[in-house]
Amino acid sequence: MSCFRLENVSYRYDKSPVLQGIDLRLEPGEILGLFGHNGAGKTTSIKLILGLMQPTQGTVSVLGGHAGDPQVTQHIGYLPENVMFYPQLTGREILSHFARLKGASLRQVPELLKQVGLDDAMDARTKTYSKGMRQRLGLAQALLGKPKLLMLDEPTVGLDPVATADLYRLLRELRDEGTGIVLCSHVLPGVEPYIDRAAILTEGSLQAVGDLTALRRQANMPVTLSLDPANSISALERVIDKASTSSGLMIKTDNGRLRVDVQPREKMALLKAVMASGEVADISIHQPSLEDIYVHFIGSGGLAHRGGNQ
Amino acid sequence: MNSIWTIARKELSDSLRNRWLMAISLVFATLALGIAWFGAAASGQVGYASTPATIASLASLGIFLIPLIALLLAYDAIVGEEEGGTLLLLMTYPLSRSQLLLGKFLGHGLTLALATLIGFGVAGVAIALLVEDVAIASLAVAMFRFIASTVLLGWGFIALAYVISVRVSEKPIAAGLALAIWFFFVLIFDLMLLGTLVASEGKFSAELLPWLLMLNPTDIYRLLNIVAFDGAAQLSGVLSLGADLPIGAFGLWLGLVLWFVIPLACALLLFRNRRI
DSSP states (O other), X not given: OOSEEEEEEEEEETTEEEEEEEEEEEOTTOEEEEEOOTTSSHHHHHHHHHTSSOOSEEEEEETTEETTOHHHHTTEEEEXXXXXXXXXXXXXXXXXXXXXXXXXXXXXXXXXXXXXXXXXXXXXXXXXXXXXXXXXXXXXXXXXXXXXXEEEESTTTTOOHHHHHHHHHHHHHHHHTTOEEEEEOSOHHHHTTTOSEEEEEETXXXXXXXXXXXXXXXXXXXXXXXXXXXXXXXXXXXXXXXXXXXXXOEEEEETTEEEEEEXXXXXXXXXXXXXXXXXXXXXXXXXXXXXXXHHHHHOTTHHHHHHTTO | OHHHHHHHHHHHHHHHHTTHXXXXXXXXXXXXXXXXXXXXXXXXXOSOOOHHHHHHHHHHHXXXXXXXXXXXXXXXXXXXXXXXXXXXXXXXXXXXXXXXHHHHHHHHHHHHHHHHHHHHHHHHHHHHHHOTTOOHHHHHHHHHHHHHHHHHHHHHHHHHHHHXXXXXXXXXXXXXXXXXXXXXXXXXXXXXXXXXXXXXXXXXXXXXXXXXXXXXXHHHHHHHHHHTTTOGGGOOGGGGGGGGOTTHHHHHHHHHHHHHHHXXXXXXXXXXXXXX
């Protein structure tokens, strides 16, 4: 049973398309990163999965049922962007209220508050909470009733680095127990180590989906090698010049090192030649990061979009 | 049903926490006792005048106060949750929109009913105990009728407040519209009716005119509490039209019930179509 399955889903808001022909699914025990600039359709996709809206076209099935059915939503945890709570209630009261609504055991309430590090503040009114504390309470709320599908929109906003690391560790544990997790974030380097697959949305359509290896292959972006010469830079340069068959190589010198951008399929040939020559003392290889891939798929218009991002 | 009660329970504990329940009860009790003892001051005497006169005065005051309190209690039910950012989150829970609104209604309705019961109930008991020659039975019946109709009137205005609350997207607008509703039913409506009466010089259908009173819950409420003492003589202004209504007390009760059922149904329908 998939956590969710979007098939050829389109959604129009006042006739202007927000989502177009989206095919996306999430299996249990998987963390999917959902990326795109604001207005690309991330929140709309999440709202469709939550059953808050009906697609104009296509089908949305969630946890083997229909999106929005009470039996389905009972097993979904959701942390909205900029989560807010009733300011006059305490953290414990709020979590108890939501636990009752979800049909979750009230015994979970103190446990979850402890798990997110709010055990000292659970009896303080949430109007005294900082942004990070609200975010943690939001997280505790999403974890009520042990969800099978967890959707987190910008979960790390306002969290300090330690809390962020705790959060990701927790998400990994949940994933290993079989929870399907969707993670929306703009902090790409932060989420990169934790996601199993990434989906990149632009202007309502899916630009790319897959694990990072597949996305790198699809993007076909150059790998950067950073080489320390054993003897002299010029000798190393000659070796590389001789080894490279195709054009498109970029050679730069900085601090006595060589940086070489190489196409992925030529990488091994070049490495072998360099190693055999004995002219290299050290090599480090930089794969394109999630951020590089993201910028690649968003295209040159990306900067303009990102302007409205923050 | 469980989730309806969960929502209602939160509203109830909110009104306990912010002292609304206590404040309203206190206001009601003070007013009721004040009117009971000083209501006859205009005719030159202090002390309990009579049960019908007291109830009539209370009802006249009630039509100003009850709608205002009900509207204040309920105008931000939905739009407040949305502005506070909790509506979206609530809707991702296994809770339908109807359940949310019905839960709110149960919570607000109970708050108002409890305040009315405590406030006027205390006043009724005080009158029964302190006034020497009052007929307890007729006082009890009148008080019961008064409290029940007050609760129904309050529910009507809570439901009307919801119609606003599910439609608008900003709290100040909801507050403004709630005040407009209060203004219309409590002040404008009777004036308009009176104006129509005078301007038409009796040419207006005499059968239709009394029914127009049914279009205003506050008029039904006043009729119920005054006509009950067959005191048609006490009916003044547009209310004298009520004497011609061929429906009796049962019809008036039904009218009050319809005045909260229909707006509530409208609010539920409008809420279902709201985009979140």
